[in-house]
Amino acid sequence: AYMLLNGELIERSEGKIDIEDRGFQFGDGVYEVISVYGGHPFALNEHLDRLFESARKIYMNIPYSKTELEDGIKRLLQKEKKNNCYVYMQFSRGTSIRNHIIPKTATGTLIIYLLDAKQIDEWKQKGIKTVITEDIRWLRCDIKTTSLLGNVLVKQKAVEKNASEAILHRDGVVTEGSSTNVWIVKDRLIRTHPADHFILNGITRREILSICENHQFRCMEQRFTVDELLEADEIFITSTTLEVMPVVEVDGQKISGGKPGPITRKLQSLFEQEIQFRCFD
Numbered sequence: 671a672y673m674l675l676n677g678e679l680i681e682r683s684e685g686k687i688d689i690e691d692r693g694f695q696f697g698d699g700v701y702e703v704i705s706v707y708g709g710h711p712f713a714l715n716e717h718l719d720r721l722f723e724s725a726r727k728i729y730m731n732i733p734y735s736k737t738e739l740e741d742g743i744k745r746l747l748q749k750e751k752k753n754n755c756y757v758y759m760q761f762s763r764g765t766s767i768r769n770h771i772i773p774k775t776a777t778g779t780l781i782i783y784l785l786d787a788k789q790i791d792e793w794k795q796k797g798i799k800t801v802i803t804e805d806i807r808w809l810r811c812d813i814k815t816t817s818l819l820g821n822v823l824v825k826q827k828a829v830e831k832n833a834s835e836a837i838l839h840r841d842g843v844v845t846e847g848s849s850t851n852v853w854i855v856k857d858r859l860i861r862t863h864p865a866d867h868f869i870l871n872g873i874t875r876r877e878i879l880s881i882c883e884n885h886q887f888r889c890m891e892q893r894f895t896v897d898e899l900l901e902a903d904e905i906f907i908t909s910t911t912l913e914v915m916p917v918v919e920v921d922g923q924k925i926s927g928g929k930p931g932p933i934t935r936k937l938q939s940l941f942e943q944e945i946q947f948r949c950f951d
């Protein structure tokens with residue numbers, strides 16, 4: 671397998687990062703995961719914009735243009751001849767003598783490589799189990815940073831209870847999942863947390879919001895509580911790797927009779943159509 675390291679295409683096993691890379695020591699970096707369908711990265715432009723936006727928010731300059739990053743991804747996809755996979759790209763602040771102070775001289779480290787696609791068809795059919803847990807993360811969840819320890823710890827809460835995702839709350843208000851955005855449907859009204867510093871504004875989230883608008887679904891970016899979550903008619907989560915994933919259980923309690931609900935089903939298929947339209951047709 672290959673990787674791009676600072677723009678150079680090399681064997682993955684040849685990739686070397688300095689022990690004082692700030693990505694390694696401080697989690698001082700930003701990243702993106704992009705789905706590739708039929709050889710075409712989905713919403714590539716949106717992902718690249720978000721990468722630059724995350725970097726800007728942590729006072730980091732990425733010394734590449736969007737076109738250069740795009741070309742790199744395409745080069746890698748051609749080299750690996752992969753049609754269905756994920757692109758992982760990460761830019762860290764680079765190597766500097768260990769010190770919390772942001773260095774002026776470090777130039778940053780860019781890595782891009784491909785991850786195998788997850789098989790999610792069965793999950794998409796049946797839905798997944800989740801648990802509710804406290805959102806213990808910091809207050810800048812809008813930044814897609816490689817500092818993911820909070821996310822890792824809450825995911826572990828889910829794993830310990832045989833669930834696949836942790837739904838997070840702050841003082842009883844649902845924010846998002848450990849690596850997904852969370853949505854509820856009640857009386858045909860769809861709701862998800864507003865895009866502020868408490869959540870990551872998912873690219874899939876934005877796609878679903880625009881699908882809702884284009885297809886006249888009633889949808890609001892409005893906070894909801896854990897109680898409202900438990901009383902919802904339907905729950906689903908969204909992310910690049912899970913697309914539109916039905917939630918059929920929360921803390922052992924069945925949601926929508928333990929089966930994916932009709933609005934979730936409809937949004938799943940509209941999102942699949944969008945993929946088909948943009949990556950295959």
Ligand code: PMP
Nearest residue numbers: 849850851870872873874909910
């Ligand atoms: N929230 C968090 C915390 C995430 O890590 C992710 C991405 N894995 C998402 C939401 C979903 O974002 P996207 O749709 O862009 O993958």
